[in-house]
Each structure stands twice: as C-alpha cells, then as structure tokens.
Amino acid sequence: MRTELLKLAGLPSAWVAAALGLLIPPLLVTLNARAVPAGTDTGFVELTVGVLGPLVLGTIAAGSEYRGGQLRTSLVCVPSRLRLLAAKTGAVTLTVAVTAALSAVLTLGVAGVLTGGAGPRIAGVVVYWVLGGLLAYGITLLTRSGVLPLTVLIVNTTAVSFSYLLTKVTPLAAYLPDLAGARMYLHDMDTPGDLAPVTGGLVMAAWVAAVLGVAGYVFHRRDA
C-alpha cells in the first residue's frame, strides 16, 4: 500500500488531478455566485462537477500501469494480483477521500455555507468522490486505456449528461450510479425517483462493487 501511494505521488498527472478536484469547485462557486441565486444546494452542485478530479485520478492510477509495461514490474514485486489490486484500490480511496474532504471544506467556505449542520452532507460528498474515482479506476482496469472511461464519465458529469437524458426515457435511470450517488448530499434534484441519502449511496456503492468485481476477475485472469 505504501508502494502504491508512492507510485501515485510520483505521477505528475496525479497531482494535476488532485489540483483539479481541489480548485474546480471553489472556482465554479466564485463564477456562479453572480449568476445563480443561493439555494440549499449552493456549493454542493459545484462539488458534483469537481468529481472530475477523482475521475482523472482513478483513471491514471489504473492506466499508468499499462504504459511501457510497468505492470509487469509491479507483478514481479507483488506476485499476488489480488493483493496488488487491493493495495492500489486502498491508495486511490485514501487519496480521493483526503482531496474530497479538503475540497468540500474549501468550496463551502468560499460559498459561505460552511455550517455545523453540513457535516453529514460533506461526508456524502466524500463518499461520492471516492466511489466516482473507484468507478473510473475499475473501468480503466477493464479497458487498459483511460480515453474511453474519461470521455464517457467527464461528459456525464456536465450539463449534457447521458444519465440526465436517460431519466427522460425511463424513471429507472434514477438508479444510475451518478444520479443515485448525488442523492447523498443534493436536496433539490429535478430527476424522478426519491431515494433517501443512504439508499442512494448504497445503490452507487453496488454499481462500483460490481465494476470492481468484474475488473478484479479480469485483472486476475488476464496476461499482464
């Protein structure tokens, strides 16, 4: 696990990803402050977009192993593939959780809505970011290249979201990972379905667990 953290810290792009997660939400809050009237979700909406940072981080944590055959070296040092994967997953989780907590406090501070009662919602943001990062990480393990997962997931976090479009086709889209997960901290969502925060978190966690399970199986079986 220490090795995995070191590997991550040695990637300049990982620092860029963390900086993206830290800086985008406060920046958007500042930009939005004049245009959008303050509501119950001020700051939290911007934190949803900030999940971009964890998405990039998860992608490069998995994708960097597949550049120049680094994975073969890693597997020589840690022959047990599942142990290697567990350590890597732990490193991503830890890094994203720290980034998320810092970014949430910073963003809500800038938005001026950092109050004592915000605690549970901040926890929701942290869980959302960690699960988002792990989702990108799991998909990248499957595709072995970050381009496809990043394209789909980045476009999906924004105004032209596939998930949001799907809610107009079927109400079941409320159970997609991003929409269900956002229930953990957003109060005013104009999408159908009404999941409780904890239920939403569990739905998102189930998606991530499924993706990681498949990725883990494939990673275990595939030639490096």
Added chain:
Amino acid sequence: MNTARAELLKLASLPALALTVGLTWGLTALLALVADGADPIPYARAGFLVLGVLAASSEYEGGQLRSTLLGTPGRARLQVVKALVLALVATPVAVVTVLIADTGDAAYLVLVTLLAGAVATVLRHAVAGVVVVLGYYYVLGPFVRDRFDDGLWLPAAWALAAWCAATAAVVRRDA
C-alpha cells in the same frame, strides 16, 4: 503528396479511430431516435474531440514520431500535412454525423477535431489531451462561452492558433 498519403494511411489504419467514429455515429443515431427535443450535437462533439486527440497522440506512443521524422524530416511541413489530412478525414465523418442528427454544422465539428489534435500534439499524451479538451468544452466552457456568440470564426481562429502552437512545439522539441 507522399507525406499526405502516408498520413492518410496511418489514420485509416488506427483501430481506435474507427472505433471512435463508430461509437460517435451509433450514439448520435441513438440520441436522435430516443431523446426527442435534445440536441445530439453536443454529445457527438465529444467523439470528434476524442478523434482529434487520438489521431495526434498516436505518434507519441512507442516513439512512432521518430520513424515518421526519418521519413519526413521537414517538421513544419509534416505538421501542415497532418492538419490537412486530419481535416480531410474528419470532414466525411462530420457530414455523416450531421446527416444522422439532422441538425448541426459539419464545419464546426471539423474545427473542434483540429483543435483537439493540436492540443494533443502539444501535450503528447492521449489521456491528458482528453482531459484538457473535454474539461474545457464540457466543464469550464459553458461558464465562459456564454459571453461569445456561437459563430464559426472563433473555433476557426482557435484551431489555427492551436495548430501554429503545435507546429512550433514539434519543430523546436526533441522527438
């Protein structure tokens, strides 16, 4: 002319590009069918951005650029040819996308492809290119772009400027 043929062959034989084009068309058709009222072009644009990024960054996987430069030592000329060939490849793809979507502007899609290609040339890395162009067009852009009209001159100017920067980078940088 030989340079152009070589570049065209490279782009035509990249499986990732064929996959990107296929996914873009499939997605556009699906959106045009299913989501009535929603404009498929903002979604299809992501496909064109990825197309440009992959086309340009493929030279930097495994040092392919060194072989290319052995064949074509004139770097500035190589970059000009690359831009023209990328535009040539992107044009029919864009025209078909616009036909499928029944809306939109093919020239705009070609221009964003060129812009993405130039950005990826400067960055030399597919994932970094995707993050920068998608981050701009989908995350930061909507906040900035409201202040400009949606004419074609602005993307054209950006594509040209970015491609000049990319050419300068390739000419001055070690391969």
